[in-house]
Amino acid sequence: MRRSLRPRTTGAGMTRRDVLRLGATAVAGAAAGPFVVTPAKAQAFNWQRFKGKELFLLLYKHPVVDEILRELPEFEALTGIKVQYEVLPEIQQRQKTVVELTAGSGGMDGFVASLHVEKRRFWRAGWYEPLNKYLEDKSLTAPDYDWNDFTPSSKAAVTQPDKSVSAVPIFVDPDIYFYRKDIFQAKGLKPPKTLEDLEAIAQKLHQPPATYGFVARGLKNANASPWAYVLFAFGGDYLTPDRKSAMDNPAWVKGLEWYSGMLKRYAPPGVVNFNWYECSSAFMQGQVATYFDGVNFAAQFEDKEKSKIAGKVGYAILPAGPGGLHTCMFTVGLAISAQSRNKEATWYFIQWATNKQNSVRQLVNGVGGGRNSMWTHPDVKAKGRMPAEWYATFHEGLKLGKNGLPEIMDVTQYRDIYGLAIQKAIEGGKPAELVAQAHKDFQEMLNSTEK
Amino acid sequence: MSQTNSSAKAQEQMPLGFGLWLSRFTHRNARFIFPAPAVLAVAFIIVYPVCYTGWMSLQEWFASSLTLPKFIGLANYQKILFADPRFREAFFRTVWFTIVAVTAETALGVGMALIFNREFWGRGIVRTLSILPMMATPTAIALVFVMMYHPTLGVMNYLVTSVGLPPFKWTYSSSSALYALALVDVWEWTPLIMLIALAGLAALPKEPYESATIDGASAFQCFYLITLPLLRPTLVVAILFRAIDALKTFDIIFVMTQGGPSNASETINILLFNQAFSYFNMGYASSMAVALFAVVMGASLILMKVRRVGW
Numbered sequence: 129m130r131r132s133l134r135p136r137t138t139g140a141g142m143t144r145r146d147v148l149r150l151g152a153t154a155v156a157g158a159a160a161g162p163f164v165v166t167p168a169k170a171q172a173f174n175w176q177r178f179k180g181k182e183l184f185l186l187l188y189k190h191p192v193v194d195e196i197l198r199e200l201p202e203f204e205a206l207t208g209i210k211v212q213y214e215v216l217p218e219i220q221q222r223q224k225t226v227v228e229l230t231a232g233s234g235g236m237d238g239f240v241a242s243l244h245v246e247k248r249r250f251w252r253a254g255w256y257e258p259l260n261k262y263l264e265d266k267s268l269t270a271p272d273y274d275w276n277d278f279t280p281s282s283k284a285a286v287t288q289p290d291k292s293v294s295a296v297p298i299f300v301d302p303d304i305y306f307y308r309k310d311i312f313q314a315k316g317l318k319p320p321k322t323l324e325d326l327e328a329i330a331q332k333l334h335q336p337p338a339t340y341g342f343v344a345r346g347l348k349n350a351n352a353s354p355w356a357y358v359l360f361a362f363g364g365d366y367l368t369p370d371r372k373s374a375m376d377n378p379a380w381v382k383g384l385e386w387y388s389g390m391l392k393r394y395a396p397p398g399v400v401n402f403n404w405y406e407c408s409s410a411f412m413q414g415q416v417a418t419y420f421d422g423v424n425f426a427a428q429f430e431d432k433e434k435s436k437i438a439g440k441v442g443y444a445i446l447p448a449g450p451g452g453l454h455t456c457m458f459t460v461g462l463a464i465s466a467q468s469r470n471k472e473a474t475w476y477f478i479q480w481a482t483n484k485q486n487s488v489r490q491l492v493n494g495v496g497g498g499r500n501s502m503w504t505h506p507d508v509k510a511k512g513r514m515p516a517e518w519y520a521t522f523h524e525g526l527k528l529g530k531n532g533l534p535e536i537m538d539v540t541q542y543r544d545i546y547g548l549a550i551q552k553a554i555e556g557g558k559p560a561e562l563v564a565q566a567h568k569d570f571q572e573m574l575n576s577t578e579k
Numbered sequence: 580m581s582q583t584n585s586s587a588k589a590q591e592q593m594p595l596g597f598g599l600w601l602s603r604f605t606h607r608n609a610r611f612i613f614p615a616p617a618v619l620a621v622a623f624i625i626v627y628p629v630c631y632t633g634w635m636s637l638q639e640w641f642a643s644s645l646t647l648p649k650f651i652g653l654a655n656y657q658k659i660l661f662a663d664p665r666f667r668e669a670f671f672r673t674v675w676f677t678i679v680a681v682t683a684e685t686a687l688g689v690g691m692a693l694i695f696n697r698e699f700w701g702r703g704i705v706r707t708l709s710i711l712p713m714m715a716t717p718t719a720i721a722l723v724f725v726m727m728y729h730p731t732l733g734v735m736n737y738l739v740t741s742v743g744l745p746p747f748k749w750t751y752s753s754s755s756a757l758y759a760l761a762l763v764d765v766w767e768w769t770p771l772i773m774l775i776a777l778a779g780l781a782a783l784p785k786e787p788y789e790s791a792t793i794d795g796a797s798a799f800q801c802f803y804l805i806t807l808p809l810l811r812p813t814l815v816v817a818i819l820f821r822a823i824d825a826l827k828t829f830d831i832i833f834v835m836t837q838g839g840p841s842n843a844s845e846t847i848n849i850l851l852f853n854q855a856f857s858y859f860n861m862g863y864a865s866s867m868a869v870a871l872f873a874v875v876m877g878a879s880l881i882l883m884k885v886r887r888v889g890w
Contacts, residue, residue: 223852226642229642230861249641252645252646253644253646254644397731398749400840400841401750401836410731413732415731548841548842555840
């Protein structure tokens with residue numbers, strides 16, 4: 129290096145290069161200033177942030193989904209996000225969700241999560257995207273969303289053992305008793321207070337083939353839901369404290385005798401294959417006098433275009449049994465697929481569908497979710513499409529409701545095992561033997577899946 | 580100068596040399612190169628999934644993105660053969676369903692073929708209409724039949740009671756569900772047997788019939804002693820096609836009863852679908868798929884043997 133090329137120094141021993149470097153840094157720092165400072169002041173929530181994204185949702189046919197889809201244009205206008213969806217029957221949607229998530233293609237962004245069936249299994253498989261970070265991020269959640277407005281029991285239903293929130297509840301379904309007000313008034317009857325009353329009413333109103341006294345689900349797997357009420361009414365439970373099968377409790381046999389007996393004697397023929405679609409149709413066509421199922425199925429009863437009995441339906445709490453006054457409750461939510469490529473946009477959809485405004489709208493139209501504040505909203509009393517009795521019964525059902533299905537890995541297999549026993553009992557099998565067989569199968573299943 | 584000249588010549592020779600080599604190579608190995616695209620397609624679409632299923636049948640895996648499959652050897656097959664009563668029942672039901680459905684389809688199909696083999700006014704139209712069930716979408720057929728089979732609101736019971744019979748339970752009872760499903764299968768697939776039998780009948784020679792009539796044979800004897808034996812190879816092919824499909828029937832059973840009531844219509848295919856997508860038991864379901872493949876293979880071999888052996 130030739131000394132003659134050494135740069136001239138200026139001022140206090142700094143080279144020209146140093147000055148240029150300093151100047152460049154100063155300018156860069158000045159230019160970057162706003163960008164450095166902004167993250168400390170959080171980005172404001174903006175509905176239009178994910179404009180132009182496209183979502184694909186896998187939903188199942190249910191009154192709450194109908195309500196959400198009806199308001200969909202409002203969401204698309206608000207956010208600029210395009211939503212494509214597929215609506216399938218309940219059991220098929222659950223199976224298709226499994227296929228999609230196992231294939232791992234990421235084509236499905238959000239889905240209706242039947243938590244009462246899949247909660248543990250999907251969590252262990254890593255298929256739910258935990259929502260905690262979206263709920264806590266003020267730039268992704270609208271300021272008036274208010275996660276704490278959801279009741280503790282509905283929040284517990286969507287929270288996993290590791291405290292991650294897997295879905296947002298879209299409906300909470302306590303089982304209640306539906307009856308034909310007009311028939312009851314004509315015969316001077318009142319909603320039953322005990323199981324014996326329930327049977328007596330069904331017997332009195334049972335005049336086949338014009339009217340059948342009672343209907344409830346008989347289809348294997350689907351029938352495990354109303355069975356939960358019968359089990360609780362007779363004082364039984366699913367698991368012992370050390371998580372073994374509790375089916376050797378006599379409540380199971382007594383309950384099965386009662387449930388299968390009711391369906392054998394007072395239900396329309398073919399009830400052994402009825403899911404809630406067929407039960408609701410029979411009730412809506414005026415074929416059956418009394419029915420019990422989830423409270424959220426009632427919206428279609430009051431639809432004058434589909435139901436012959438609109439305006440003639442009464443709602444009441446299910447009667448108490450020897451085990452006390454309980455009802456069973458099931459929570460279903462909307463979840464983000466962990467494989468989705470548009471997770472934030474899907475979160476926007478979910479928070480819109482479950483925000484306060486939409487929850488009130490849904491309740492006015494006869495479907496109830498997990499929020500607390502909507503019950504006292506003035507719109508519900510003023511514009512509620514459902515009769516006041518329905519709202520009162522729903523609210524009370526929420527207080528009496530116990531989680532309807534066991535929180536185990538393979539709820540579906542339990543529903544198949546016991547659902548099969550119920551079907552066989554309806555067709556004439558002996559309840560004691562069927563429960564003993566189910567107890568054996570259930571324990572075997574627990575041994576192999578609860579590891 | 581000479582340097583550049585020879586290098587230019589070398590450059591000129593290179594592409595020519597390579598092209599020549601390529602054409603000679605292709606010519607010599609044409610028998611491998613031309614089928615290659617088709618072989619690759621078959622390998623990816625058919626061979627790979629079959630091998631994957633075979634490999635998965637030796638694992639235990641509960642369809643999770645977090646846990647990997649665990650190798651357990653032949654334990655799944657052991658369970659199927661010795662420790663699963665549900666599979667055993669499904670196996671007998673599958674075989675019984677196939678026998679009932681295919682027998683009815685063959686009898687009706689051959690009968691219809693005999694009728695359509697003669698000339699009569701309107702034969703073309705009636706023959707075309709009778710092929711329609713085969714053309715319709717199986718799921719649509721299943722959904723419509725579900726509605727028709729409803730015990731109180733369905734058309735079938737309305738027709739049955741208007742003739743004076745008591746109403747049936749069709750698919751809503753475990754004793755009649757399998758037969759109701761076989762009825763749907765017969766309705767849908769009889770035209771296939773009819774078409775194949777019709778083609779077979781059209782190819783039959785006329786001389787044996789002429790000599791039989793001269794010898795004084797009755798119509799029934801003509802049918803039993805001439806038509807049937809001559810038609811046998813064709814019929815066995817038709818029965819083979821139908822039996823392979825009937826053993827694997829899924830769409831109508833899944834849509835109409837999902838295997839119920841009380842598992843009365845649960846065939847091996849439905850059971851393995853349940854195991855895979857309701858219980859998430861992928862390894863076990865794969866082993867059932869391999870077992871079903873073995874069953875279908877066995878049935879095909881038996882039928883092909885019948886084709887060659889005399890009555």
